[in-house]
Amino acid sequence: MSVVRTIFLQCGPSVSHFSTSSYSGNSGSVKFTVSCSSVASPATVVIGNVDKKPSERNEVRLGLPSKGRMATDTLDLLKDCQLSVRQVNPRQYVAEIPQISNLEVWFQRPKDVVRKLVSGDLDLGIVGLDIVKEYGQENEDLIIVHDALDYGDCRLSLAIPKYGIFENINSLQELAQMSQWTPERPLRVATGFTYLGPKFMKENGLKHVTFSTADGALEAAPAMGIADAIVDLVSSGTTLRENNLKEIEGGTILESQAVLVASRRSLMQRKGVLDITHEMLERLEAHLKAVGQFTVTANMRGKSAEEVAERILSQPSLSGLQGPTVSPVFTKRDGKVAADYFAIVICVPKKALYKSVRQLRAIGGSGVLISPLTYIFDEETPRWRQLLSKLGL
Numbered sequence: 364m365s366v367v368r369t370i371f372l373q374c375g376p377s378v379s380h381f382s383t384s385s386y387s388g389n390s391g392s393v394k395f396t397v398s399c400s401s402v403a404s405p406a407t408v409v410i411g412n413v414d415k416k417p418s419e420r421n422e423v424r425l426g427l428p429s430k431g432r433m434a435t436d437t438l439d440l441l442k443d444c445q446l447s448v449r450q451v452n453p454r455q456y457v458a459e460i461p462q463i464s465n466l467e468v469w470f471q472r473p474k475d476v477v478r479k480l481v482s483g484d485l486d487l488g489i490v491g492l493d494i495v496k497e498y499g500q501e502n503e504d505l506i507i508v509h510d511a512l513d514y515g516d517c518r519l520s521l522a523i524p525k526y527g528i529f530e531n532i533n534s535l536q537e538l539a540q541m542s543q544w545t546p547e548r549p550l551r552v553a554t555g556f557t558y559l560g561p562k563f564m565k566e567n568g569l570k571h572v573t574f575s576t577a578d579g580a581l582e583a584a585p586a587m588g589i590a591d592a593i594v595d596l597v598s599s600g601t602t603l604r605e606n607n608l609k610e611i612e613g614g615t616i617l618e619s620q621a622v623l624v625a626s627r628r629s630l631m632q633r634k635g636v637l638d639i640t641h642e643m644l645e646r647l648e649a650h651l652k653a654v655g656q657f658t659v660t661a662n663m664r665g666k667s668a669e670e671v672a673e674r675i676l677s678q679p680s681l682s683g684l685q686g687p688t689v690s691p692v693f694t695k696r697d698g699k700v701a702a703d704y705f706a707i708v709i710c711v712p713k714k715a716l717y718k719s720v721r722q723l724r725a726i727g728g729s730g731v732l733i734s735p736l737t738y739i740f741d742e743e744t745p746r747w748r749q750l751l752s753k754l755g756l
């Protein structure tokens with residue numbers, strides 16, 4: 364199963380206009396139907412595998428962003444998971460991860476990663492959730508395997524000018540209720556998200572809306588008089604602020620970050636995809652869980668391991684991942700071996716580090732050592748269980 368995307372564009376100069384009523388999407392192959400008054404019949408362009416037969420390759424393919432801010436962050440994350448991508452030449456679009464045999468890495472634009480997952484030319488991919496939703500639409504073949512890779516955080520938002528008729532408009536509801544928008548003079552929205560933007564407006568009952576699309580620098584559109592509002596990605600909010608635009612209540616369309624996405628068909632049918640996905644998921648989960656934590660070791664005087672453990676557990680920030688590890692430190696005194704001291708090991712969230720050290724000291728901890736953690740491997744990753752259940756396995 365794959366996506367059919369039908370967009371009716373009026374032929375014209377650089378900007379294409381369409382309205383919420385003309386957007387549509389469903390399943391099948393990826394198609395763009397372009398209707399122009401000068402063209403007698405609509406042209407159909409299929410993206411990816413034209414003959415639609417499952418390709419007969421043996422290698423498993425992972426698509427990674429070839430450009431943009433996601434590209435380096437993705438390679439950095441994989442490196443941190445000991446999955447360094449070896450690219451012979453930066454202009455070459457194919458690479459390998461030596462730790463995983465039979466895996467090809469293909470560098471593609473984020474939107475093409477999604478399109479090629481849908482067309483069956485890729486099996487796995489790492490891109491922003493915004494791109495999965497925009498170019499994958501509701502395609503059931505796409506499965507989010509890891510939904511929070513912890514970079515590329517941004518949100519897709521509707522933004523309007525701070526000035527003029529919008530000065531006192533602070534919510535989607537207020538925007539929808541403005542008397543200005545009529546069939547003759549609809550709200551004009553500029554966006555690169557030509558699927559999610561119209562879908563959001565339709566779902567929120569905004570009737571008189573038209574969309575125009577352009578690549579980049581959308582924030583200029585209202586000041587240039589091209590649009591009344593924009594739908595674009597926001598992270599720090601600086602670009603909106605610098606262009607005198609504001610987000611409004613109810614105007615967040617999607618919260619996004621980098622995700623690992625797979626083709627259901629590949630997971631179920633292509634040899635090796637499920638195993639590779641399992642290994643990648645384990646490494647990603649173990650690394651991402653460790654990133655937010657420090658190991659803290661300290662010495663503590665006490666009568667017994669239980670008594671020391673009780674003191675530690677009486678403090679709110681010292682419970683660790685599964686309670687503290689307490690080990691006796693043996694010393695020889697007057698010819699006898701005794702354990703007056705205990706070494707304790709706990710994991711603490713980075714954010715709570717200083718609070719934890721203070722609490723440790725307060726209950727008699729000394730010689731506190733802090734080390735970064737590389738991996739935390741749980742018995743089984745919860746996301747793996749979720750994936751198997753999504754696949755009905």
Ligand SMILES: Nc1ncnc2c1ncn2[C@@H]1O[C@H](COP(=O)(O)OP(=O)(O)OP(=O)(O)O)[C@@H](O)[C@H]1O
Nearest residue numbers: 431432433491492493494515516517596597598619
């Ligand atoms: N300002 C941002 N802050 C954080 N992440 C962002 C931001 N803008 C976009 N992203 C995320 O990064 C992805 C790639 O965006 P980026 O702008 O780097 O590439 P692009 O838009 O494909 O390339 P270009 O902007 O050069 O055409 C987006 O799909 C989104 O998930």
Ligand SMILES: O=P(O)(O)OC[C@H]1O[C@H](OP(=O)(O)OP(=O)(O)O)[C@H](O)[C@@H]1O
Nearest residue numbers: 579580595596597598599600601602603
């Ligand atoms: O909230 P901020 O931190 O200011 O980020 C938001 C900006 O970042 C993205 O643009 P990008 O830098 O990718 O440029 P582009 O428009 O050329 O894609 C996005 O399209 C916004 O314009």
Ligand SMILES: [Mg+2]
Nearest residue numbers: 431432579596
């Ligand atoms: Mg961009």
